[in-house]
Amino acid sequence: MRIEITADAARFLDDVQPFLHGDPLRHTVIATALVNRINGRSGGMATQFLSVRDSAGSVVGLAQCTNGAAYLGELPAQAISTVADAFPAHGIALSSVEGVEADAAAFAAHWSKTNGGTYSEKFSVRLFRLGALDVPDAPGAPRQATVDDVAVCIAMTEEFGVEADVPHRLDETAVRKRIEAGTSWLWEHDGKPVTLVARHAAVLGWARIGPVYTPPPFRGNGFASALTATVAGRIRAEGADACLFTDLANPTSNKIYQRIGFEPVRDFVHYALTA
Structure with missing residues (x-):
């Protein structure tokens, strides 16, 4: 297997698009990061994109790293340790890794063993996709x-x-x-967002x-539910489907999103890496 790392989002997207399909x-997350980078909507986020290729040169896995935070796409199990080594080998100091539980844990364990550091679970998130949409009322x-x-x-x-606890970039x-x-x-009530x-x-x-x-001060009024459902409906009207992530430690958000029609897909774990 061969690892390739680049900051050229346009070239990377062109190369990996068949795999993304x-x-x-x-x-x-990776697809969005690519498009935001190409369109100048990434702000201060410096992202490196990684592909894993088989002996024939075909893409068989993806990952990215933004300001030291590694994010794992689908990867062959045997490539995870190689990916964990690849970012530091390119001069990228890692501070965290996120992915499906087995992959993220294997990545963190290998990184810690290789670098003499430690790792600890920071949070878990759940990916949801929109099913039957219900748009609630709110003032x-x-x-x-x-x-x-x-400014707002x-x-x-x-x-x-x-x-x-996510840095604003x-x-x-x-x-x-x-x-x-x-x-x-924005949702407006009494003339203010x-x-x-x-x-x-x-x-x-x-x-x-x-x-x-x-x-x-504005929570508990259904504003977030109503606006999320409105935005999800606009996405559907454009001919696309909507998805979102929730923090598994926040039962309120998980409940309200399911109430407006979002259905769970899979969970991801985020590990902090300490040198």
């Missing part, structure tokens, strides 16, 4: 964000990052480009929703 939902109304909402969208995204230019692309939505729901452009038939954030 095999299971585009499974690879929604207020949805609207697409405009360039006048850049940045603030809510940063607040989400603090609560979720989108600069003002990236947020503005996402708004201009029509992928940021009370919830943000962002989405990504559709890639290979799937558009991923996230982040979803309601500031604490």
Whole structure:
């Protein structure tokens, strides 16, 4: 098997697109990262993309690494240790890895053994796909964000990052480009935005929703449910399907998304890697 790593998102997408077509939902994170990079919507996120190729040169596995956070796509079991070694060999210092449980655990264990470090589970997430959509009522109304909402969208995204312990890496230019692309939505109540729901452009038939954030003073009113369902309906109207991730430690979000029609697909585990 041969490993190739590149920061050239356009070339990588062209090379691996046949493999992505095999299971585009499974690879929604990697596919979205590629399109955002190509379209200048990645902000301060520096991503390296990795492919695993067999002896004939065909792509048989994918992964990526953004600012030290490795994310595993589908990989042959025998390639996981090689992938874990490949990023450091290219001068990329790893701080975490996320993937399906068996793969992420094997990656983290090998990295720790090789580098004399430790690893610990930080969180688990569940991937959902939209089934039969139910749009609930809530006081207020949805609207697409405009360039006048850049500051509001940045603030809510940063607040989400603090609560979720996920670093905020989108600069003002990236947020503005996402708004201009029509992928940021707000729920307004009493004349003020009370919830943000962002989405990504559709890639290979799937558009991923996230982040979803309601500031604490406005929670419990159904704003997030109503806006998420509205955005999911817009995605369907475009001819794509909607998906999203939830934190398994947050029973509220898992419950409300299932209530509006999202169905579980598979779970992923995130391990912190400590040198």
